[in-house]
Amino acid sequence: MSDKSFLDWPFFEDRHRALSAMLDDWATRNLADIDHSDTDNACREIVARLGRDGWLTHSAVDPDSPENPLDVRALCLIRETLARHDALADFAFAMQGLGTGALSLFGSAEQREWLRRSRKGEAITAFALTEPKSGSDVANMETTATREGDHYILNGEKTWISNGGIADLYTVFARTGEAPGARGLSAFVLPADTPGLDIAERLEVMAPHPLARLRFNNIKLPASALIGQPGQGFKIAMSVLDVFRSTVGAAALGMGRRALNEALNRASNRELFGGPLSDLQMVQGHLADMALDVDAAALLIYRAAWTKDQGAARVTREAAMAKLYATEAAQKIIDKAVQIHGGDGVKSGHPVEKLYREIRALRIYEGASDVQKIVIARQALEAASAS
Incomplete structure (x- = not known):
């Protein structure tokens, strides 16, 4: 429980x-x-x-x-x-x-x-933002949507797109050229049955999820497919990620809680050297670290979520801290759970073995841990310069 x-x-x-x-x-x-x-x-x-x-x-x-x-x-x-x-x-x-x-x-x-x-x-549905040359660096996007009369012509490629290959609808971000860099991006609605959309490759990863590389070949999109205004793409993408970044931390927290539960059960029921595994001080130390990391992650996550729900326009700093800490902590929690389970912890199909594979991607997608550190540092520097 x-x-x-x-x-x-x-x-x-x-x-x-x-x-x-x-x-x-x-x-x-x-x-x-x-x-x-x-x-x-x-x-x-x-x-x-x-x-x-x-x-x-x-x-x-x-x-x-x-x-x-x-x-x-x-x-x-x-x-x-x-x-x-x-x-x-x-x-x-x-x-x-x-x-x-x-x-x-x-x-x-x-x-x-x-x-x-x-x-x-x-x-x-799917969110098609990442490209082969622009993961965290969204401003480096190369996919283009060129206006021609009452249509846009979409060309380019996206990769590591979750639900790629099974989605009915893709929200696609492309360069429309209103300004250099991030200010020249726009967002579009792209139904999966649109001519010119190819599933170029299905991507296999260590924790199975539907992922694909998409290719856009002269796709003709009506102007009504544009989401918001031309040039708003970066703002739209960041607004969506600002909401969901904290929830990535919450998912990591759920995996961490499951790993802690499995470890507590293992330590209480596995006998070693004439007594339960939980009698060993080293094991108790692991369990204490795990419990501490779970609560610390939860505090950061629900602080960020509460702040957003109170009406904050942006929670960039809070969400970055929550996502960074929770995903990194969950990785450590799950690793300790595997260690406590011994050989059973690496047996294919065991709950902690599956968690060990599942958690790794969360430290990468929706802003890798290294990028979150940059975001937090910039926020701290801005606050310091303004005070």
Whole structure:
């Protein structure tokens, strides 16, 4: 049983505590029988179940339903809970939000029809930002969208695109040339059946997820596919990532909690040298470090989420700290859990072995740890110069 005492912290309201309990129960009943042998089909099934039971209504806000405002604390709680149960379920939920975040924040009424389909689990979505030569350096993007009359012609390539190959809709960022660098980017809605969109390569990674390299070959997009205004692409991308960066930390936290739970159970039930493993002071030291890192990560994550929910326009510093610390800490927590399990910890299919493979990518995507350090340092320097 995972520790739930953190829900009593002042960051949360009764609705968050109720949400956490309901989702934990739902995940126990709905995720255990998912067949992971076919990753694509597993993702489709998870999205369908999440949509069927209403959980995807939290993935991205529908501006036409103002009674349900953005709630980053809820997003974080959902990702933490799903990641604790099944990392692929967390991935599926997160991509429904990331893929439609731009439509939620900047989309037209027509474009938001995709948002409604996504929230129901009827359409799988993707966020196509990364390119072979521009991962963290978004301003170096080479994909172009050239205006020709009432259309744009899209050419270029994207890579490491989550849900690539199974998505029904891609939010694509391309250079439209209003200004140099980041100021000359725009965002577009790209349905998967659009002529000229090729799945150039499916990418296999150590923790199976649907990933692909996309190629755009003279794709003709109507001007109505533009999200927001020309040249707003970088602003749109950063606005979406500003919301979701804290939730990446929450997913890492969920994996860390699961690893701690597995380690506590192992230490309590495994006998060594005539007593339980938990009697050994070295093991107790590992468990203490793990518990400390879990709570420290949770404090940073829910501080960032609470700050955003209080109306802060940007939480760049808070989200960067949360994402950096939580993902790095989870890596250490899971490594200690593997160590406590001994040989069983590296047995294929064991919960901590799967966590060991799943956690590594979180330190890279949506801003690698090294980039988060740059962001935090710049924020600190700016604050110091302004004081």
